[in-house]
Amino acid sequence: MSRIESVLGRIEPHLPPQAIVTDENERKTYECDGLAVHRTVPALVVRVTSTAEVALAVRACHEFDVPFVARGSGTGLSGGAQPHAEGVLIVMSTMRDILDIDPAAQRAIVQPGVINLNLSNEANPHGYYFAPDPSSQSVCSIGGNVAENSGGAHCLKYGFTTNHVTGATLVTAQGDIVEIGGDAPEYPGYDLLGVLCGSEGTLGIVTEVTVRLTRLPEAVETLLIGFESTDAAGEAVSDIISAGIMPAAIEMMDALAIEAAEKAVACNYPEGAGAVLVVELDGPAVDVELERETVIARARDHGAGEIRVAVDDVERGLIWKGRKSAFAAVGRISPDYIVQDGVIPRSRLGPVLASISTIAEECGVRVANVFHAGDGNLHPLVLFDGSVEGQTDLAETASGRILDLCLSEGGSITGEHGVGSDKAKFMPRMFTNEDLDTMQILRCAFDPDYLSNPGKVFPTPRLCGEPPRRTSGEHPLQAAGKAELF
């Protein structure tokens, strides 16, 4: 009997038939997440509906030494939920109940499959919302947000998912159920929630999340400002920040990204602009009004063309539609594209954009730029035609060179999309072996058998168990061909 059959035999008696997917065609529908270039058909798919079912599946995996991967809505852009060919894919999107909304406590308890925007929609009538707002918020799950420590346009002011989680139920890689944190804002001891958020499913599976709800602001103003060039727009951003304003969001799009968005959603952005800024201010009405005047003045200092202030939610929605649909929109102007996710110190925006266009020219590809200008998180979209021989390689070269550029400026290889399977190979460019080894000490505490989403984040697994200096002979993982020594 294969190991997968052993797992199946263990869990089947305890689960309803529809929870288990063995049919190959149906398994194939789970072969990738939002990063479709990496595809693997999982050996078995389990659709779970409770913490107990997750624990059951994970315990069986642990017993028979089978890797498992948790999947939420599958919208991740780094292959974090890419299945394991010999492993179990645990589908969390069937756990989608909002268990409690408590406005007085500013808390909600949700199952991990709950869609991000649904929580805000449910909390809105109470005057609250869930602040993390990735562009995929209408489809992505909160469990996925926790795994990736998702950001979004508004995290400059409100912080990432990690700042909005106060408690979680974790099923460990051994299948134990552990409660971490709770309703209170502070619990003693090591910050387990802090490391779980953004661990990309490699430290176990979160099956219930207590989140902090944020008070809806009294006023929101959304401005769309056209500039002649990305340089001018970038300087305006610097001036706005140094004027002491902390906008809820500042987003920038360049001419090519504007063209794509216009074709896709007819967002009616200023015609002929070399760049647009979307600036959102929120807070007490009096602050927002004062800040709006400052933003407009600083934008004019840098030759702003059209400045449009959304008069109502419809117009605000249209401005955001252009920005939030930008990734998909480039599909209108190019058959294929790679979404990149680098970070630079914000003040280096001008030179970095110039270097990106040099890279694009040298590689013979086009690059559209969409980014969170407030925090230096760039999303260059490398456009290419995969049907033309050699173009895919050129696009990948350009994409890799852009990451190297971010690192040479003291930045990061990922601001919000995560490392996943896509960028594991870039980790050694950002971190030393000692750095990576240290991170994996933590992994050894949570997942010593290397079963929880293996192969993601780190290019090479660390051997757990005995500390290195006491190791003698071959490690079982090494013998099993699952790991290599450093």
Added chain:
Amino acid sequence: MTEELPRLARPDSVEELSELVTRAHRDSRPIGVYGGGTALDDHPPGRTPGLLIDMGGLDEVIEHSPGDLILVAGAGATISELNDVAATGDQQLLPDFPADRTDSGSTLGGAIATRAVGPRRIGRLPLREVVLGVTVVLADGTIAKAGGKVVKNVAGYDLAKLMTGSWGTLGIIASAAVRLYPKPKTQGYVEIPGAEAALGVLGSQVAPAAVDIDRSPGTEATTVVMVEGLPESVESRTRQIIEANPGAKAGIEPSWWARRAQAPVTIRASVSPALVPELVAQIARLEDTIGYPIQLRGSAMGVFDLGVGGLDTDPTIATRVVLEHLRTWGQKQLSATVLCAPASVWGDVDAWGEIPGFGLMRTIKDQFDPDGLLSPGRGIGGL
């Protein structure tokens, strides 16, 4: 190396720090870390170190970039020096720190290791969210960094968060990158009698930077709201708070602001914000019942320091009663632990209670420091 390892050392670089730790590790000597010495009375004293490391030599400002809202500095730099540096760009450190510790020379590394926090935990992001990256020296002397110096970064595990609040038990913080914040032009304070109004203010749209509650033994509680920003805005929001709350009046920064009450024992109680008014009432009733004074001070977000006992009595019994009563009352929505106490009290009370996830914490400690040499006994639950 023939020279004997000293008992006290003050390294000037991360390499020197690493060398010292490597040697202490080889000799199996427990290591203590000294920053500004402002939290020495907090947490149990732990084992006497065989090597005490004074971090004062690692006080360099490594990078300050106002345009990027970041500051990178050695762990030994003091919070007040760093705020002075940030002020040159009309900015300040984003998290709020306890004023009494800052005044006494609290350092960046110490503030991070002890997860120090001031009243403005509502309007500002918490410390754990704004430590962008750290360089640490591990128990065996390995130098490792995590995170970076950009405000947004999800590459790899966030070990900076793991180190935040670890009390030096997982690694020694050598330097850190933190986020800065535009310095608010002005602040305004409103005083409201009682604690009942606190939740209303927290849930209002005046965007308070802080809502703190202070209650001295035998008296009514007072809620103080702080708003900050542009003068016109502060004035308007202050007025709104006064109009919405009967008895409220404009005030100035109270003398106790961001300072811990002096008492033999301090208990840190953290509760769901919804339970805050009830917690304040519980404390008043408890004080009447047991006859020991209890000072309450903290944020309406749900984190309070309770000063227990008078200066001339043994606080052990009072501490035990307060801890047990709160834990029974608050159940899972509350955590109550001893923050500061005389040596005699630590052994005689259940200082930590049930810590969610403690088994995992124990495993993490064993993985990072298998020989138990880093600040042994300084962490929670004996870690």
